[in-house]
Amino acid sequence: MPYDVLLTDDSSVMRRMIRRTLELSGIPLGTVHEAGDGAAALELFRSKSIDFALIDINMPVMDGAALIAQLRADTRGALLPILVISTESSRTRVNELERLGARFVHKPFTPEQLSAAIRELMGATYDGGTGSPVAGGSDTDF
Amino acid sequence: MTAELGRQLQAAAIQTFEDLCFLCAAPWPEAEFPAMAAAASVAFDGPHRGRVELHCTGPALATLTDNMLGMAGAAPALQRDAIGELANVICGNLLPALTGPDAVYRLSPPVPCARDVAPGLTVATRLLLERGAAEVRLYLAVR
Numbered sequence A: 001m002p003y004d005v006l007l008t009d010d011s012s013v014m015r016r017m018i019r020r021t022l023e024l025s026g027i028p029l030g031t032v033h034e035a036g037d038g039a040a041a042l043e044l045f046r047s048k049s050i051d052f053a054l055i056d057i058n059m060p061v062m063d064g065a066a067l068i069a070q071l072r073a074d075t076r077g078a079l080l081p082i083l084v085i086s087t088e089s090s091r092t093r094v095n096e097l098e099r100l101g102a103r104f105v106h107k108p109f110t111p112e113q114l115s116a117a118i119r120e121l122m123g124a125t126y127d128g129g130t131g132s133p134v135a136g137g138s139d140t141d142f
Numbered sequence B: 001m002t003a004e005l006g007r008q009l010q011a012a013a014i015q016t017f018e019d020l021c022f023l024c025a026a027p028w029p030e031a032e033f034p035a036m037a038a039a040a041s042v043a044f045d046g047p048h049r050g051r052v053e054l055h056c057t058g059p060a061l062a063t064l065t066d067n068m069l070g071m072a073g074a075a076p077a078l079q080r081d082a083i084g085e086l087a088n089v090i091c092g093n094l095l096p097a098l099t100g101p102d103a104v105y106r107l108s109p110p111v112p113c114a115r116d117v118a119p120g121l122t123v124a125t126r127l128l129l130e131r132g133a134a135e136v137r138l139y140l141a142v143r
Helices: A012-024 A038-047 A064-073 A091-099 A111-121 B002-021 B058-069 B076-099
Strands: A003-008 A029-035 A052-055 A082-086 A102-106 B038-045 B049-056 B121-129 B132-140
Touching: A003 A012, A003 A038, A012 A029, A012 A111, A012 B058, A012 B076, A029 A038, A038 A052, A038 A064, A052 A064, A064 A082, A064 A091, A082 A111, A091 A102, A102 A111, B002 B058, B002 B076, B002 B121, B002 B132, B038 B076, B049 B058, B049 B076, B058 B076, B058 B121, B058 B132, B076 B132
Parallel strands: A003 A029, A003 A052, A052 A082, A082 A102
Antiparallel strands: B038 B049, B049 B132, B121 B132
């Protein structure tokens, strides 16, 4: 089943990089909805079908932490798989985000690190070629 | 402390160029340094306040951007975005060196900045990149 993704980062270059990694990760993709700030992302979430979200923290208008809080307050977003992709280095803030049920990838990342984090987020390992799950993987827990 | 900050700044920049741009960077080896063509600044506020600036030569920025995107000939708008994002990542990775891993900082969105060295420069590091050079500057405000 292809996944519809919400991709939120204020850098269009970073969104392109992440999108490319998504496409090469082997995860079956439906539509990748992009937003440049948390407010735009929230609008997309409320109007589209979203299976998981990739979110930056430091963004204008509404930052990633506020966006995640809003998503978690929504019935549809309470259990949404969320991967934060950020330069955030504060252990305090990372712990807060993880308490909201988000996983975390630190920038800078290699494509392999990001790809592995996305596959882990979705609780399966894909062989890349057939798109079928292979042995292994872990449950996504929130 | 300044020398250590310089090392941390250099390490953050080198790691960023390697991971995001697949580019090896090394300390600039010569006294003469080329003119920079583009620059972006990221301000931070927390236990310390200041900004990190990333300056690049034109060919270096073109290579950095193309490598990030996996393409050739990225448009100037994408290069401006790329230098801002790279400054953002370098800044975010430097901050734990200022006050440890628990401190919380707020980073402002990247903005273009002037190429001249402004008053109050704390430390800078110059790097040799494939096809060019980059300089990263840290300005710490005195509270």
